Amino acid sequence: MVTTAHSERSQEPFFDGTEPEGMGVIEVIATLASIILLVFTLPFSLCFAFKVVQEYERAVIFRLGRLRTGGARGPGIFFVLPCVDTYCKVDLRTVSFDVAPQEVLTKDSVTVTVDAVIYYRVQEPLNAVVKVNNYSHSTRLLAATTLRNVLGTRNLSEILSDREAIAHMMQTALDDATDPWGVKVERVEIKDVRLPVQLQRAMAAEAEAAREARAKVIAAEGEMKASRALKEASDVMAESPAALQLRYLQTLNSISAEKNSTIIFPLPLDILTPFLKPHGQGMSMGHSAPLSPQ
Numbered sequence: 001m002v003t004t005a006h007s008e009r010s011q012e013p014f015f016d017g018t019e020p021e022g023m024g025v026i027e028v029i030a031t032l033a034s035i036i037l038l039v040f041t042l043p044f045s046l047c048f049a050f051k052v053v054q055e056y057e058r059a060v061i062f063r064l065g066r067l068r069t070g071g072a073r074g075p076g077i078f079f080v081l082p083c084v085d086t087y088c089k090v091d092l093r094t095v096s097f098d099v100a101p102q103e104v105l106t107k108d109s110v111t112v113t114v115d116a117v118i119y120y121r122v123q124e125p126l127n128a129v130v131k132v133n134n135y136s137h138s139t140r141l142l143a144a145t146t147l148r149n150v151l152g153t154r155n156l157s158e159i160l161s162d163r164e165a166i167a168h169m170m171q172t173a174l175d176d177a178t179d180p181w182g183v184k185v186e187r188v189e190i191k192d193v194r195l196p197v198q199l200q201r202a203m204a205a206e207a208e209a210a211r212e213a214r215a216k217v218i219a220a221e222g223e224m225k226a227s228r229a230l231k232e233a234s235d236v237m238a239e240s241p242a243a244l245q246l247r248y249l250q251t252l253n254s255i256s257a258e259k260n261s262t263i264i265f266p267l268p269l270d271i272l273t274p275f276l277k278p279h280g281q282g283m284s285m286g287h288s289a290p291l292s293p294q
Contacts, residue, residue: 027064034081048082053089058125061087072125090125094186095136099143101194104151106159113194114151114159116167118143118174124182132181139178139185146173156195163190 038045053059053074061068061078063085072090080087101115120139122128128135150170151159159166167188174185 027066030064030084031081034084038082045082049079050077051080051087052077056091056093058090058092059087060090060125060129061085067126067130088129090122090128092122092125094119094121096120097140097143098191099140099147102144102148102151104148106151106156107153108155110156111196112151112156112159114147115191116143116147116170117189117191118185119187119189120174120178120183120185122182123184127180127182135178135181135183138181139174139183142177143170143174143188146170146177149173159193163193166190 038049051059053076055075058072058074059078060072061080063081068085073087096117096119099116099118101113103111103113105111118139122135132138147170150166150173154162154166167190171185171188174188178185
């Protein structure tokens with residue numbers, strides 16, 4: 001029974017947010033002595049009795065090692081008893097820090113180096129002072145381990161393509177872990193993912209091969225469409241000889257318009273036959289009757 005009671009007491013939190021119990025006799029005597037000393041040393045003691053915290057700060061006060069009632073003080077001026085009261089200032093503004101580059105082994109056994117940036121702030125000053133020795137240092141260490149743990153469950157392709165999802169998962173895990181410390185993790189950003197040099201070369205070669213393959217496919221599709229169009233055009237011209245002759249003349253016209261030079265090209269006589277038929281007949285008649293020798 002004694003062991004059970006001791007284990008139950010050891011599992012109880014040392015600070016659960018409730019008000020501390022009343023002071024003992026020695027604490028009361030020390031407090032009264034401090035008040036008497038404060039009165040007898042007026043007005044010089046006022047310089048030590050009144051403190052000021054800024055709008056973005058809070059003060060957690062301890063009296064003879066006990067947390068004072070009323071929670072954190074501030075912003076503004078507050079009163080402390082010299083010699084018996086001590087206080088800690090807590091900054092409530094958002095703080096950012098860079099996580100040192102971490103070498104991570106991904107799920108598909110690839111070693112990558114990843115660094116990130118974390119944004120957090122203190123939302124419960126009492127917990128940040130009482131429940132953790134150094135909330136800033138502890139948050140930094142936890143961020144590094146969380147980064148390795150989260151990335152270790154992902155493949156390389158997921159790390160490169162789903163940075164936002166990984167950052168959100170890290171933010172949720174860190175926020176849950178630091179909530180008892182009174183720390184709120186607002187945002188996590190993956191800054192850079194560095195791959196080994198050999199892997200970078202392999203990925204670049206793979207991407208180049210994929211681009212060349214796509215270019216060949218596009219070129220083949222273009223040639224196929226062009227050949228279909230040429231086949232259709234040839235079929236149309238084969239059905240209409242006049243269209244073929246017109247196309248031939250258009251080609252000759254375009255060639256002659258390019259440069260001011262003389263171009264010699266073959267001309268099918270069947271194109272000019274309709275124009276030269278009368279003259280051709282006359283000449284054929286002239287040659288068909290040769291002169292008889294005298």
